[in-house]
Amino acid sequence: MKFVKTKFFIVCLCVAVVLVLVPAVLAAFGQVDILRSGLKTVAKPFEWCGSKIADAVDGFVSVFADYDELQKENEELRAAIESMENEKLDNEVLKEENAWLREYLDIRNKNPDFVLLDGRIISHEAGNYSTVLTVNRGTVHGVRKNMPVITEDGVLGYVSEVGLDWCKITGIVESSSSVGVYTDRTGVIGTVEGDPTLRAEGKCLMSYESTADIKVGDRVYTSGTGSIYPDGLLLGRIESIEADEATRRIMAVVEPEVDFLALEELDGVMIVLGYVGQTGG
Numbered sequence: 001m002k003f004v005k006t007k008f009f010i011v012c013l014c015v016a017v018v019l020v021l022v023p024a025v026l027a028a029f030g031q032v033d034i035l036r037s038g039l040k041t042v043a044k045p046f047e048w049c050g051s052k053i054a055d056a057v058d059g060f061v062s063v064f065a066d067y068d069e070l071q072k073e074n075e076e077l078r079a080a081i082e083s084m085e086n087e088k089l090d091n092e093v094l095k096e097e098n099a100w101l102r103e104y105l106d107i108r109n110k111n112p113d114f115v116l117l118d119g120r121i122i123s124h125e126a127g128n129y130s131t132v133l134t135v136n137r138g139t140v141h142g143v144r145k146n147m148p149v150i151t152e153d154g155v156l157g158y159v160s161e162v163g164l165d166w167c168k169i170t171g172i173v174e175s176s177s178s179v180g181v182y183t184d185r186t187g188v189i190g191t192v193e194g195d196p197t198l199r200a201e202g203k204c205l206m207s208y209e210s211t212a213d214i215k216v217g218d219r220v221y222t223s224g225t226g227s228i229y230p231d232g233l234l235l236g237r238i239e240s241i242e243a244d245e246a247t248r249r250i251m252a253v254v255e256p257e258v259d260f261l262a263l264e265e266l267d268g269v270m271i272v273l274g275y276v277g278q279t280g281g
Contacts (some may be wrong), residue, residue, distance in 0.1 A: 113230075113275050113276035114230070114272050114274070114275045115272070115273040115274040115275065116270045116271070116272060116273065117137055117141060117142065117143065117270070117271045117273050118268055118269075118270055118271075119135035119136055119137040119167075119268060119269050119270070119271055120135065120136050120267065120268050121133050121134070121135055121263075121266060121267060121268065121269065122134050122135065122136050122166070124263065124264065125168075131157070131170070131171030131173055131174055131199070131202075131260050131263060132160070132168055132169065132170050132171070132174070133168065133169045133171075133263065133266075133269075134166055134167070134168055134169075135149075135166065135167055135168075135169055135269060135271070136165065136166060137165070137166070137167055137271060138162055138163045138164045138165040138166045138167050139162055139163070139164055140164055140165055141165070142273050143159060143162055143167050143271055143273070144159065144162060145159055145160065145161070145162055146158055146159060146160075146227060146228050147159040147228075147271055147272055147273065148228055148229045148230065148233070148271075148272045149169045149269050149270065149271050149272070150233060150269070150270050150272065151258055151266065151269055151270065153234075153257040153258050153259075154233065154234040154235055154236065154256065154257030154258055155172055155179070155222060155229065155233050155234070155235045155256070155257075155258065156169060156171060156172070156258050156269055157169050157170045157171040157172050157174070157177060158170060158177070158228050158229075159271065160176070167271075169269065171194075171258075171260055171263075172192065172194065172204055172235065172256060172258075173194045173195075173198065173199045173202060173203065173204045173256065173260050174194040174199065175193075175194045175195070175196055175199070176194065177193065177194045177204070178191060178192070178193045178194075178226075179191065179192045179193075179222055179226075179228075179229055179235065180222065180223040180224070180225035180226050180229070181206065181220045181221060181222055181223050181235055182220070182221055182223045183214060183218040183219065183220055183221075183238070184218060184219040184220075184221060185213075185215065185218045185219075186212070186213045186214070186218075188208055188209070188212040188213060188214050188218075189208065189223060190206045190207055190208030190209075190212075190252075191206065191207050191208075192204050192205065192206045192220065192235060192236075192254055193205055193206075193207070198253065199260075201261075202255075202256065202259065202260035202261040203239065203253055203254060203255050203256070204236075204253075204254050204256065205251050205252070205253060205254065206220060206238070206251065206252040206253075206254045207249060207251055207252075208250070208252065210249065210250045214238060214241060214252055215238065215241075216238050216239065216240060216241065217237060217238060218237065218238045219234065219236075219237055220234075220235045220236050220237065220238065220254055221233060221234055221235060222235055230272065230275045234257055235254065235256060235257065236254045236255050236256040236257050237254065237255055237257075238252045238253070238254060239252075239253045239254065239255040240252070240253045241253075
């Protein structure tokens with residue numbers, strides 16, 4: 001019974017009596033409107049809180065609905081971007097393939113007596129100024145050592161090593177390269193060889209008779225001598241004429257038509273499998 005004697009119990013009892021008696025007295029005197037107004041006043045804060053809570057719940061649900069819609073739109077936008085990127089990539093690949101096809105057909109038209117095999121460059125040999133390339137063609141495609149390799153611009157080099165489905169191409173600027181040539185203006189015959197110093201500049205040397213008529217700007221073509229290159233392939237142009245102090249010979253610096261300083265930009269080559277007038281294998 002200690003609880004009955006506590007202040008908390010007494011306060012609660014008084015409040016209960018007031019809540020019971022006040023409405024009864026007001027009703028007895030006909031003051032029901034005052035009672036109703038009072039109750040509304042008391043209940044108003046609770047109504048306001050309830051309204052705000054309802055608004056908050058609606059807003060919370062709306063946020064999640066908007067989030068789902070936004071996520072859906074983002075996924076659709078991402079899919080559209082991926083589709084555009086794939087289409088752009090396909091167009092670029094198609095453009096490159098068409099360019100290579102035109103180049104291939106142009107080479108074939110210029111050299112109708114050649115049996116040509118197209119090849120794609122798959123790697124460059126490591127090392128400073130190296131012009132040795134690996135191509136995705138090998139013995140299964142009919143490739144053999146010492147076959148000439150050309151591009152749309154001119155002579156690139158020759159097949160120096162062959163695997164089952166790959167081969168290595170050594171450029172004409174390498175020291176191991178030697179090509180019989182002639183000039184277009186006067187028909188001077190000579191030999192173009194790679195030079196260790198000039199290789200870094202993407203150039204090579206032509207040796208010839210010192211009394212021969214050669215000028216800067218003369219075009220240099222393969223002469224067909226030897227067992228590698230056919231006759232009439234454009235190799236390059238005479239850039240300068242110099243005297244070799246050691247051998248007392250006149251040498252001409254040849255700038256190849258193929259840009260050996262930009263081989264990274266070269267996608268494909270043509271391997272000459274055979275040609276009319278070929279005498280060696």
